[in-house]
Amino acid sequence: MALYPGSFDPVHLGHLDVARRAAALFDHLIVGVYARPAKPTLFSVEERVELFQAGMSDHANVTVQPYSGLTVDFARASGAVVLVRGLRAVSDLDHEYQLYALNRHLAPSVDTIVILTAPNYAHLSATLIKEIAAQGGPLQGLVPDHVARALRAKLGRAG
């Protein structure tokens, strides 16, 4: 069993691609939606869970759950032995390596694997997507339709 943790504020096509590929590698994938990331979130944790769930409804071996506290504690409590992270570019590597090393220090029995982002999604970031949505820009090709609707409803723009 593997855990794909993140803040997913909101989930975009790059996240869903990583989740689908991880779901094909493991018997069961838990998507862990971190309740209180350091940065403020646009969507509540319940909304972030629902939006991810709606994007993975065709995958029977994926569950989406909120969590707080340490990621490795949630992994151990759920029986996950592997953390899955997505890697967009070399610029992500420093941060991901630091997380991996710290998590390994905290929980040597929980390993980390990295899934390289599909090239067509490597430019996606939830932060930039929120900026585009706030300006009423087009969201096709960045997020699924239900997330585009949620962004427009939340930000009150037509784009």
Ligand code: ADP
């Ligand atoms: P965090 O706050 O933990 O970085 P994010 O929601 O930003 O959470 O990202 C969750 C995971 O998805 C991370 O492993 C991140 O590297 C990965 N990720 C972010 N953007 C993309 C993308 N465009 N394609 C694939 N994976 C991505």
